[in-house]
Amino acid sequence: FISVRHAMPMLSIRTETDTTASGAEHFDERIRKELALDVSDDLVEYVAELKFDGLAMSLTYEDHVLVQAATRGDGEWGEDVTQNIRTIGQIPLRLPADAPKLLEVRGEVYMARADFEALNERQRTRIAAGEKNEKTFVNPRNAAAGAVRQLDSTIAAQRPLSFFAYGLGDITPQNDGVGVFSSHFEFLLQLKKWGFPVANQTQCVKGAEGLVQFHQKIAQERDSLPFDIDGVVYKVNSLDAQQRLGFVTREPRWAVAHKYPAQEELTTVQAIEVQVGRTGKLTPVAKLAPVFVGGVTVTNAT
Numbered sequence: 363f364i365s366v367r368h369a370m371p372m373l374s375i376r377t378e379t380d381t382t383a384s385g386a387e388h389f390d391e392r393i394r395k396e397l398a399l400d401v402s403d404d405l406v407e408y409v410a411e412l413k414f415d416g417l418a419m420s421l422t423y424e425d426h427v428l429v430q431a432a433t434r435g436d437g438e439w440g441e442d443v444t445q446n447i448r449t450i451g452q453i454p455l456r457l458p459a460d461a462p463k464l465l466e467v468r469g470e471v472y473m474a475r476a477d478f479e480a481l482n483e484r485q486r487t488r489i490a491a492g493e494k495n496e497k498t499f500v501n502p503r504n505a506a507a508g509a510v511r512q513l514d515s516t517i518a519a520q521r522p523l524s525f526f527a528y529g530l531g532d533i534t535p536q537n538d539g540v541g542v543f544s545s546h547f548e549f550l551l552q553l554k555k556w557g558f559p560v561a562n563q564t565q566c567v568k569g570a571e572g573l574v575q576f577h578q579k580i581a582q583e584r585d586s587l588p589f590d591i592d593g594v595v596y597k598v599n600s601l602d603a604q605q606r607l608g609f610v611t612r613e614p615r616w617a618v619a620h621k622y623p624a625q626e627e628l629t630t631v632q633a634i635e636v637q638v639g640r641t642g643k644l645t646p647v648a649k650l651a652p653v654f655v656g657g658v659t660v661t662n663a664t
Contacts, residue, residue, distance in 0.1 A: 363441035363511070369466060369532040372420060372434045375595060376613045378620045386573035389596055389618045396607055396615060405569035406598065409547045410576040411528055412561050413593040413619050416472030417507050419447065420531055423465045426457040433510070437612060443510050446518035447471070452525045454557040461556050466531030469558070471510055473502040474589050477522035481505060502590055524589070527558040545599045566599060577620055584622065593621035 378385040393406055418434040431447035432440035447453060450471070457465065473481070481499065488496045499505035509521035530549055543549045547566050554560050563583075567576050573596055580594050598604050598616040607615040629650040637645050 363443060365435075365439050366430065366432045366442045367439055368420060368432065368437070369422075371437050371612070372418060372440070372468065372531070373437060373609065373612050373614060375617050375619045377593075378618050381621055381623045383574045383577065385620050386577055386596065387570040389620070390570035390573060393598060393607070393616070397603060405572075406603075407545075407566055407568050407600065408573060409545075409550070409564065409597045409599050410567050410573060411564045411595045411597065412526075412580065412587075412591045413595050413621070414470040414472050414526060414561075415503050415590040415592050416470040417503070417510055419443075419469055419471045419510075419525070421447070421453065421467045421469070422532070423457055423461065423467070425463055426459065426461055428453070428455050441511070445515040446510050446512060449515060449519035450523045450525050452559050457556050462534040464532060464534040466533065467527050467553065467558060468529035468531050469525055469527035471506055471523055471525055472589055473506040473509075473522060474524055475502060476588060477524070478502040478505055481522060525559060526561050527553050528560070528564075528595075543601060545601060546597055546604070547599050549601075573620075581622055593619050595619050 378389060380388065390406060390408075394403075397406070399406070420430075420432045420434070420440065421428060422430040422432075428444070428448065430442060431444045431453075432442055434440055448455060478499070478501075485496055485498045489498075499508070505521065506523055509518050509523055512518040512521075528550070530543075543552070547564075550560050550564060563580065565576065567573055577594055580591070584591060596618050598607065604614070604616040609615060631648050631650060633649045635647050635649065637647055639645055
């Protein structure tokens with residue numbers, strides 16, 4: 363794939379390793395401190411979003427037409443995968459006339475659990491029919507990433523990919539007639555009007571209590587979601603406050619990813635086989651019964 367340089371770096375978000383409520387409280391405490399707020403000031407407003415387990419993508423529109431889709435890569439350089447992304451029906455190829463002349467939308471390409479299971483069922487049918495070079499996929503994220511990086515876009519078109527928008531990259535300068543956004547949530551609402559899918563779970567909350575409640579609510583809903591997530595993301599809603607907070611190294615100060623504990627399931631040891639390595643060393647390998655994690659069947663050997 364051709365390497366392309368992002369007009370604005372696709373920065374990573376700092377991960378909060380404390381998966382308890384304290385993780386959200388510490389983030390709010392840090393934000394209030396950096397904004398020089400005291401107890402008498404209003405609560406900080408945040409946008410709480412899902413942390414999708416997919417592939418980050420940048421979509422660039424010029425004169426309302428999708429001209430480039432690029433992977434995150436190293437944050438500064440990504441790969442041009444435009445032809446494959448054009449096959450995703452949820453992504454608009456053309457924007458309404460009121461959209462900016464230049465707009466870069468950032469989001470996540472993913473594969474829904476049901477679509478992943480259906481894809482693997484088709485793969486199993488092909489394998490049973492004797493078709494060569496066919497295989498099943500380990501999880502939805504790997505399947506989505508593999509589809510995006512297919513050199514043949516007709517193969518990518520056969521893979522059931524989806525997309526959620528969640529951020530802004532480059533945009534036409536405001537003096538060229540673009541409307542002014544005062545908040546991140548306002549921008550997300552505008553994206554929906556322009557035809558981009560935005561997760562319904564995204565909402566505005568206030569203060570640490572609002573963050574904690576969102577984190578707990580999504581934890582309860584996680585297994586019933588039709589797609590995989592591994593946490594939630596908190597972003598300061600005010601774009602002015604985001605600008606004042608700025609960045610540290612390659613991360614924005616105004617956002618954090620708050621993860622959940624790793625999912626654990628019980629399995630059964632079905633058999634133990636001993637393999638002989640090239641050095642003559644014996645290595646026991648336990649074959650485990652498949653388990654269901656987040657709606658996905660996982661088979662392991664250890």
